[in-house]
Amino acid sequence: MPGFELFGSLEQKETNKVLETGVLMRYGFDGPRKGQWKAKEMEEALAKRMEVKYAQLLSSGTAALTVALASTEIGLGDEVIVPSFTFVASFEAILSVGAIPVLVDIDDTLTLDPKAVAKAIGPKTKAIMPVHMCGSMANLRALANLCREHNLLLIEDACQAIGGTYEGKPLGSYGDIGCFSFDYVKTITCGEGGALITNNAKYYKHADHYSDHGHDHIGNDRGKEGHPFLGYNFRISELNAAVGVAQLKRLDDFISIQEKNYSIIRKELEVFPEIKFRTVPEGGVENYSFLSFFLPTQEMAKKVQIALSKAGVDGCFYWYDNNWHYYKKWDHLLGLKSLGKLPMEVQEGVKNQKYNDFAASDNWMGRNLSFLIKLSWKEVEVMERAKKIVEILAQHL
Numbered sequence: 001m002p003g004f005e006l007f008g009s010l011e012q013k014e015t016n017k018v019l020e021t022g023v024l025m026r027y028g029f030d031g032p033r034k035g036q037w038k039a040k041e042m043e044e045a046l047a048k049r050m051e052v053k054y055a056q057l058l059s060s061g062t063a064a065l066t067v068a069l070a071s072t073e074i075g076l077g078d079e080v081i082v083p084s085f086t087f088v089a090s091f092e093a094i095l096s097v098g099a100i101p102v103l104v105d106i107d108d109t110l111t112l113d114p115k116a117v118a119k120a121i122g123p124k125t126k127a128i129m130p131v132h133m134c135g136s137m138a139n140l141r142a143l144a145n146l147c148r149e150h151n152l153l154l155i156e157d158a159c160q161a162i163g164g165t166y167e168g169k170p171l172g173s174y175g176d177i178g179c180f181s182f183d184y185v186k187t188i189t190c191g192e193g194g195a196l197i198t199n200n201a202k203y204y205k206h207a208d209h210y211s212d213h214g215h216d217h218i219g220n221d222r223g224k225e226g227h228p229f230l231g232y233n234f235r236i237s238e239l240n241a242a243v244g245v246a247q248l249k250r251l252d253d254f255i256s257i258q259e260k261n262y263s264i265i266r267k268e269l270e271v272f273p274e275i276k277f278r279t280v281p282e283g284g285v286e287n288y289s290f291l292s293f294f295l296p297t298q299e300m301a302k303k304v305q306i307a308l309s310k311a312g313v314d315g316c317f318y319w320y321d322n323n324w325h326y327y328k329k330w331d332h333l334l335g336l337k338s339l340g341k342l343p344m345e346v347q348e349g350v351k352n353q354k355y356n357d358f359a360a361s362d363n364w365m366g367r368n369l370s371f372l373i374k375l376s377w378k379e380v381e382v383m384e385r386a387k388k389i390v391e392i393l394a395q396h397l
Helices: 009-021 038-049 061-071 088-096 114-120 140-150 201-210 238-249 251-269 298-310 344-351 359-366 379-396
Strands: 054-058 079-083 100-104 125-128 153-157 177-181 194-198 290-294 368-372
Touching: 009 038, 009 238, 038 054, 038 194, 038 238, 054 061, 054 201, 061 088, 061 153, 061 177, 061 194, 061 201, 079 088, 088 100, 100 114, 100 344, 114 140, 125 140, 140 153, 194 201, 238 251, 251 290, 251 379, 298 368, 298 379, 359 368
Parallel strands: 079 100, 079 125, 125 153, 153 177
Antiparallel strands: 054 194, 177 194, 290 368
16 A cells, blocks of 8 residues: 555655754744644645544554544443454554453455444443455444444544545545554555544544643643643654645545556456455445455465465465454464553453454455555556466466
């Protein structure tokens, strides 16, 4: 998902504006910054692009998830439902506020299975957090219905799916609060950065304060600002935000390129009836950052992935054996390995979870391959890549 592939003069222009002022911090220094407020500029542009009232830039996607949870007042002992296929940041953020990650099976969307979610809802459940992995989404309508039925929050982790839509709404804007990552290998990048978006004024105010040590940002004297509640430092720098300002302007172009390259490869793979492509829920449009499909067996998926790698086809992921993205390799979570002592509520809550019984997830992940879609490919390169993939698949199907 690398926006850095097309990094160029526009990004340099925006960062130079900041460097010329010498003001790298997003708050204060009103005079020397000479009217350059890149974090604010990106927040306004992001809110407009995502069709929401508020956006808060943060230091990372992990920070966005953490601040989103804190801003919605999720805390000690609360339970948050997340998929068994995600990035470690999902459960890290939940644990950081003292809450309990409740892992739930995925379905052929590669995201939360609404039926499994319904079974996992209990008296301590406070939120459902679908993770739009590899550019596509869960059945958000079904999950939103569950949230309404049980008075839960819907927190969208759209860190890997910016630019996608569901029922005409940008991903991240469908739920109560949405989160994005702008690290170096996301569709658009700040180098390091993230954001949350919402239409809820209370959540936005909480995010604004919590992400900057609890500062209320009232007045023009930072030293005299009030602190209505405890907070931490999840600020983004003006330099990172400046890169994001430029990249956000290019988002639609990036999505268009990804869709073109994705479509070329998918068309070639459609000759194989044995392949089942990932399901995109009705009303959804992915951001085309990955082409994901399922092979008939786990053994075949492993063999094909190895063959593709030997043939020089990079960016072909077999998530089932991935340390960062699938529950099987999360020994630090399963064993509660922490540098400090975790609260008893967290220890007991995690121990009570059945983190090893995900046969349905294993069925999908074990047979899944996901191809990264790059922006920098020339059309001839995409065609050559597609033909090589077809050749290898033909040898195994």
